[in-house]
Amino acid sequence: MKQFLAFVRKEFYHISRDKRTILILLGMPIVQIIIFGFAITTEVKNVRVAVFDPSKDEVTQKIIDKIDANEYMNVIARIDNQQDIQTTFKEGKADIILVFGDHFGENFRHTGDASVQLITDGTDPNTASTLTGYVSNVISSAQQELSGQYKAPLTITPKVKLLYNPGMKGAYNFVPGVMGLILMLICAMMTSISIVREKESGTMEVLLVSPVKPIYIILAKAIPYMVLSGINIITILLLSVFVLDVPIAGSLVLLFGVSLLFIIVSLALGLLISTIAETQVAAMLVSGMVLLMPVMLLSGMIYPTENMPVMLQVISNIIPAKWYIIAVKKIMIEGLDVFFVLKEIGILSFMAFVLLIVSLKKFNDRLE
Template sequence: MKQFLSFVTKEFYHIARDKRTILILLGIPIVQIILFGFAITTEVKDIRMAVFDPSKDEVTQKIIDKLDANEYINVVSVIDHPEDIESAFRKGKADIAVIFNQHFSDNYRHTGEASVQLITDGTDPNTASILTGYVTNILMAAQQEINVQYKSPLSITPEVKLLYNPGMKGAYNFVPGVMGLILMLICAMMTSISIVREKEMGTMEVLLVSPMKPIYIIVAKAIPYLVLSCINIITILLLSVYVLNVPVAGSLTLLFGISLLFILVSLTIGLLISTIVKTQVAAMLASGMVLMLPTILLSGMIYPTENMPFLLECITHIIPAKWYIICVKKIMVEGLGFTFVLKEVGILLVMATVLLIISLKKFNDRLE
């Protein structure tokens, strides 16, 4: 028994000496519970609402005040022309629009019924359902208050319209997310593992003493994964269009070009990981834990980033997949052009440049 206990004690000493093992055993569970606890939420906060009210009477003003008083809703704009409604969604200035009809109060009092149209973005069906549910409940509460005031059983009927995805198909939301996840993992993980494999097996030195410059060696190792990623993009798009019935509403050339930019960002991340770690196992852990979980939880692939706590929302801004997924949704689902994704493309370009400079510098430092 004494020998058994001594072996157990020895194992504890081995684990205590290995800081990376301690980090994996004790640090990762803390990170996961924080991410899953705060990132996974069905609440929708800070809802930006646009209102079109041609009637401008006492009843519509009461309803608008009731909506604006809700802690989750902010009436950010009052629209003067119906054609400006879709423009507000295209520019990302509104999450939901409430449309009152002409002579709303007169119809309400004389016929006992009045309709309110709710327009929201259907690219994320879950969020769209939650938004319309919130607003519908507030409208019902406003209806009860107005009925008490006028002492009559009047009825407000919400009519819901979903832009870009009237059928509320979930594929419209998860296809862009899956594209971002696959490209990130294939490019970053496989690039880092392939380079680290050469260092671990001792063949990197042989490659580096060849007449070819080190940068060409790195590019040569990255090109196969670039080609495979392009094949994956084509495969995903073909399956999306012909199997899942998700149309490419915008420019296919623009979508492919932005995908190539995102692939470049992912490849530079893989190169950076390869300069930090020394073994293939470490490269796989770094790629899987540092890239996969944040990409799934903090990129907007499943849960809207706007609903997360402030600190996590700030972290989402440095996740490349977030900006790529936004681009794909705007081009593929909403059918928007290049001018509507300038911000996201600019951020991805800056990320690619910064990551490439840092990666090459660290790679050269290791050679010296």
């Protein structure tokens, strides 16, 4: 019994010496419970509603006011020109647009029947269904009030139109997310493990005393994972088009260019992790805690970040996969050109620059 207790005591001593292990063992459950508790929600909040209302009568204004008074929705814009509807979605200014017909109120009172079109982005089918459901419920409530006011059976029929994904296929949403997740895991996790393996086995010192400069050693380790990532992108796109029926609406060259930029960011993250971790297991755990879980929960891959608390939204902004997934959706699903993804390209470029500088500096410091 004493020997058993001695082994137990020894294991506690061993764990207490490694602060990173303690952080992973004690910190990861806390982070998981916070993220799972707040990020995973089926509610859609802060819905941005735009309105095209050529009638501008009492009935349409009552419906608009009722939508604006809803706790989940805000009317943020009035569209004066029908041609601006598509532009509003391309620029990401609204989540759903209400389009009233000409003489809406007059038709509603005289014929007892009127229709309003609900236009939303179908690239995320779950969110699109929730948005149209919210607005349809508010319109139904307004219809009941108006029916009592005019003492007649009146009907407002919402007609839903889904842009980019009219069939509401789930693949349109998860394909960009899978691309971001796979690239992050292959480039960041495998690169960090590969470099740490060299340090752990003692062969890194042998490589560093060779005539080859350290930067070339790092590049030699990064290039294979870059090539594998390129192959994975091609495979995912082929499966998306020919198996999942997800079209590539935009420029294939631009899509590969943004993917290459994201690969560089991921490789820099892997290099940074390799300067922190001392063992392969530690590198894998750090990669899983710092990369895998945030990418799945805070990048918008599964759940819209707009529905999360403000603090988690701020944290999601520093996750590279979020900006990559947004860019892929714009290029691949919506078919937008480079001018509409300049923000995402700029953020990823800045992240790549900062991560490369910090990673190479820390790597050189470790060598010294």
